Amino acid sequence: MTETLKVNGQPYAVEINPHKALSDVLRDDLGLFGVKVSCGEGECGSCTVLVDGQPVTSCLMLGSQAVGREIVTIEGIGTRDALDPVQEAFIEEQGFQCGFCTPGFILAAKHFLEENPNPTKEEAATAMSGNICRCGAHPYIVNAVMNAAKKIQAQKST
Known part of the structure:
Protein backbone atom coordinates (compact mmCIF):
# COMPACT_ATOMS: atom_id res chain seq x y z
CA MET A 1 0.00 0.00 0.00
CA THR A 2 1.33 3.44 -0.93
CA GLU A 3 1.52 5.88 1.95
CA THR A 4 2.99 9.33 2.39
CA LEU A 5 5.79 9.84 4.88
CA LYS A 6 6.89 13.33 5.84
CA VAL A 7 10.64 13.15 6.26
CA ASN A 8 12.86 16.16 6.85
CA GLY A 9 10.00 18.44 5.88
CA GLN A 10 9.33 16.72 2.53
CA PRO A 11 6.48 14.36 1.63
CA TYR A 12 7.46 11.01 0.11
CA ALA A 13 5.07 8.54 -1.48
CA VAL A 14 6.32 5.14 -0.37
CA GLU A 15 5.07 1.60 -0.82
CA ILE A 16 5.24 0.35 2.77
CA ASN A 17 5.32 -3.33 3.62
CA PRO A 18 3.33 -3.65 6.87
CA HIS A 19 6.19 -5.57 8.52
CA LYS A 20 9.06 -3.30 7.43
CA ALA A 21 10.88 -1.29 10.08
CA LEU A 22 11.02 2.48 9.73
CA SER A 23 14.83 2.29 9.61
CA ASP A 24 14.62 0.03 6.56
CA VAL A 25 12.05 2.25 4.85
CA LEU A 26 14.26 5.31 5.40
CA ARG A 27 17.42 3.55 4.20
CA ASP A 28 16.15 1.21 1.49
CA ASP A 29 13.26 3.17 0.04
CA LEU A 30 14.30 6.78 0.59
CA GLY A 31 18.10 6.44 0.45
CA LEU A 32 18.66 8.15 3.79
CA PHE A 33 21.81 6.29 4.74
CA GLY A 34 22.50 8.51 7.77
CA VAL A 35 20.07 6.20 9.55
CA LYS A 36 22.36 3.44 10.78
CA VAL A 37 21.24 0.00 11.90
CA SER A 38 23.62 -1.81 14.19
CA CYS A 39 21.89 -4.09 16.68
CA GLY A 40 18.41 -4.21 15.13
CA GLU A 41 17.00 -4.62 18.65
CA GLY A 42 16.67 -1.02 19.87
CA GLU A 43 19.57 -1.35 22.29
CA CYS A 44 22.31 0.74 20.70
CA GLY A 45 20.57 3.89 19.46
CA SER A 46 22.42 4.00 16.13
CA CYS A 47 19.11 4.16 14.27
CA THR A 48 17.73 7.04 16.35
CA VAL A 49 15.54 9.48 14.44
CA LEU A 50 13.12 12.11 15.69
CA VAL A 51 9.43 11.33 15.26
CA ASP A 52 7.18 14.24 16.16
CA GLY A 53 10.20 15.70 17.95
CA GLN A 54 10.87 12.64 20.11
CA PRO A 55 13.86 10.31 19.73
CA VAL A 56 12.82 6.90 18.46
CA THR A 57 14.85 3.78 17.72
CA SER A 58 13.65 3.40 14.16
CA CYS A 59 14.57 -0.29 13.96
CA LEU A 60 11.74 -1.00 16.43
CA MET A 61 9.11 1.21 14.80
CA LEU A 62 7.19 0.00 11.77
CA GLY A 63 7.22 2.28 8.76
CA SER A 64 3.43 2.19 8.76
CA GLN A 65 3.43 3.64 12.30
CA ALA A 66 5.19 6.75 10.99
CA VAL A 67 2.47 7.71 8.52
CA GLY A 68 1.08 11.14 9.37
CA ARG A 69 4.01 11.97 11.66
CA GLU A 70 6.99 14.27 11.22
CA ILE A 71 10.24 12.32 10.86
CA VAL A 72 13.65 13.97 11.10
CA THR A 73 16.86 12.17 10.21
CA ILE A 74 20.44 13.44 10.42
CA GLU A 75 20.08 14.59 6.82
CA GLY A 76 17.36 17.01 7.92
CA ILE A 77 19.11 19.07 10.59
CA GLY A 78 21.93 20.86 8.83
CA THR A 79 23.57 21.43 5.48
CA ARG A 80 27.14 21.14 4.31
CA ASP A 81 27.39 24.94 4.40
CA ALA A 82 25.40 25.49 7.61
CA LEU A 83 25.80 22.71 10.14
CA ASP A 84 23.48 22.44 13.11
Whole structure:
Protein backbone atom coordinates (compact mmCIF):
# COMPACT_ATOMS: atom_id res chain seq x y z
CA MET A 1 0.00 0.00 0.00
CA THR A 2 1.33 3.44 -0.93
CA GLU A 3 1.52 5.88 1.95
CA THR A 4 2.99 9.33 2.39
CA LEU A 5 5.79 9.84 4.88
CA LYS A 6 6.89 13.33 5.84
CA VAL A 7 10.64 13.15 6.26
CA ASN A 8 12.86 16.16 6.85
CA GLY A 9 10.00 18.44 5.88
CA GLN A 10 9.33 16.72 2.53
CA PRO A 11 6.48 14.36 1.63
CA TYR A 12 7.46 11.01 0.11
CA ALA A 13 5.07 8.54 -1.48
CA VAL A 14 6.32 5.14 -0.37
CA GLU A 15 5.07 1.60 -0.82
CA ILE A 16 5.24 0.35 2.77
CA ASN A 17 5.32 -3.33 3.62
CA PRO A 18 3.33 -3.65 6.87
CA HIS A 19 6.19 -5.57 8.52
CA LYS A 20 9.06 -3.30 7.43
CA ALA A 21 10.88 -1.29 10.08
CA LEU A 22 11.02 2.48 9.73
CA SER A 23 14.83 2.29 9.61
CA ASP A 24 14.62 0.03 6.56
CA VAL A 25 12.05 2.25 4.85
CA LEU A 26 14.26 5.31 5.40
CA ARG A 27 17.42 3.55 4.20
CA ASP A 28 16.15 1.21 1.49
CA ASP A 29 13.26 3.17 0.04
CA LEU A 30 14.30 6.78 0.59
CA GLY A 31 18.10 6.44 0.45
CA LEU A 32 18.66 8.15 3.79
CA PHE A 33 21.81 6.29 4.74
CA GLY A 34 22.50 8.51 7.77
CA VAL A 35 20.07 6.20 9.55
CA LYS A 36 22.36 3.44 10.78
CA VAL A 37 21.24 0.00 11.90
CA SER A 38 23.62 -1.81 14.19
CA CYS A 39 21.89 -4.09 16.68
CA GLY A 40 18.41 -4.21 15.13
CA GLU A 41 17.00 -4.62 18.65
CA GLY A 42 16.67 -1.02 19.87
CA GLU A 43 19.57 -1.35 22.29
CA CYS A 44 22.31 0.74 20.70
CA GLY A 45 20.57 3.89 19.46
CA SER A 46 22.42 4.00 16.13
CA CYS A 47 19.11 4.16 14.27
CA THR A 48 17.73 7.04 16.35
CA VAL A 49 15.54 9.48 14.44
CA LEU A 50 13.12 12.11 15.69
CA VAL A 51 9.43 11.33 15.26
CA ASP A 52 7.18 14.24 16.16
CA GLY A 53 10.20 15.70 17.95
CA GLN A 54 10.87 12.64 20.11
CA PRO A 55 13.86 10.31 19.73
CA VAL A 56 12.82 6.90 18.46
CA THR A 57 14.85 3.78 17.72
CA SER A 58 13.65 3.40 14.16
CA CYS A 59 14.57 -0.29 13.96
CA LEU A 60 11.74 -1.00 16.43
CA MET A 61 9.11 1.21 14.80
CA LEU A 62 7.19 0.00 11.77
CA GLY A 63 7.22 2.28 8.76
CA SER A 64 3.43 2.19 8.76
CA GLN A 65 3.43 3.64 12.30
CA ALA A 66 5.19 6.75 10.99
CA VAL A 67 2.47 7.71 8.52
CA GLY A 68 1.08 11.14 9.37
CA ARG A 69 4.01 11.97 11.66
CA GLU A 70 6.99 14.27 11.22
CA ILE A 71 10.24 12.32 10.86
CA VAL A 72 13.65 13.97 11.10
CA THR A 73 16.86 12.17 10.21
CA ILE A 74 20.44 13.44 10.42
CA GLU A 75 20.08 14.59 6.82
CA GLY A 76 17.36 17.01 7.92
CA ILE A 77 19.11 19.07 10.59
CA GLY A 78 21.93 20.86 8.83
CA THR A 79 23.57 21.43 5.48
CA ARG A 80 27.14 21.14 4.31
CA ASP A 81 27.39 24.94 4.40
CA ALA A 82 25.40 25.49 7.61
CA LEU A 83 25.80 22.71 10.14
CA ASP A 84 23.48 22.44 13.11
CA PRO A 85 25.21 23.61 16.33
CA VAL A 86 25.12 20.04 17.63
CA GLN A 87 26.88 18.80 14.49
CA GLU A 88 29.50 21.55 14.83
CA ALA A 89 30.12 20.64 18.45
CA PHE A 90 30.56 16.94 17.64
CA ILE A 91 33.22 17.86 15.08
CA GLU A 92 34.97 20.33 17.39
CA GLU A 93 35.03 17.93 20.35
CA GLN A 94 35.80 14.87 18.22
CA GLY A 95 32.61 13.25 19.51
CA PHE A 96 33.02 10.36 17.12
CA GLN A 97 35.55 7.71 16.22
CA CYS A 98 34.30 5.52 13.40
CA GLY A 99 31.20 7.75 13.08
CA PHE A 100 28.70 4.91 12.80
CA CYS A 101 26.80 5.85 15.97
CA THR A 102 27.19 9.62 15.47
CA PRO A 103 23.90 10.38 13.68
CA GLY A 104 21.89 8.70 16.44
CA PHE A 105 23.86 10.51 19.13
CA ILE A 106 23.43 13.87 17.39
CA LEU A 107 19.66 13.46 17.13
CA ALA A 108 19.42 12.28 20.75
CA ALA A 109 21.54 15.27 21.82
CA LYS A 110 19.44 17.68 19.77
CA HIS A 111 16.27 16.49 21.50
CA PHE A 112 17.93 16.53 24.92
CA LEU A 113 19.11 20.13 24.48
CA GLU A 114 15.65 21.23 23.39
CA GLU A 115 14.31 19.77 26.64
CA ASN A 116 17.24 20.91 28.81
CA PRO A 117 19.09 23.84 27.21
CA ASN A 118 21.45 24.37 30.15
CA PRO A 119 22.45 20.90 31.35
CA THR A 120 25.09 19.82 33.80
CA LYS A 121 27.76 17.46 32.56
CA GLU A 122 26.16 14.67 34.59
CA GLU A 123 22.76 15.31 33.00
CA ALA A 124 24.35 15.23 29.55
CA ALA A 125 26.13 11.95 30.33
CA THR A 126 22.90 10.40 31.58
CA ALA A 127 20.97 11.61 28.52
CA MET A 128 23.53 10.09 26.16
CA SER A 129 23.66 6.77 28.03
CA GLY A 130 20.80 5.38 25.91
CA ASN A 131 23.09 5.30 22.89
CA ILE A 132 26.18 3.13 22.57
CA CYS A 133 29.52 4.07 21.06
CA ARG A 134 31.56 0.94 20.63
CA CYS A 135 34.72 3.01 20.02
CA GLY A 136 34.60 4.50 23.51
CA ALA A 137 34.02 8.13 22.55
CA HIS A 138 31.45 8.76 25.31
CA PRO A 139 33.58 11.38 27.15
CA TYR A 140 34.01 13.31 23.89
CA ILE A 141 30.31 12.97 23.14
CA VAL A 142 29.40 14.44 26.53
CA ASN A 143 31.84 17.30 25.88
CA ALA A 144 30.19 17.81 22.48
CA VAL A 145 26.74 18.04 24.11
CA MET A 146 28.04 20.64 26.57
CA ASN A 147 29.69 22.60 23.74
CA ALA A 148 26.47 22.44 21.71
CA ALA A 149 24.50 23.80 24.68
CA LYS A 150 26.83 26.83 24.76
CA LYS A 151 26.52 27.32 21.01
CA ILE A 152 22.73 27.21 21.15
CA GLN A 153 22.65 29.64 24.07
CA ALA A 154 24.95 32.01 22.18
CA GLN A 155 22.72 31.85 19.10
CA LYS A 156 19.66 32.67 21.19
CA SER A 157 21.33 35.70 22.77
CA THR A 158 22.24 37.28 19.41
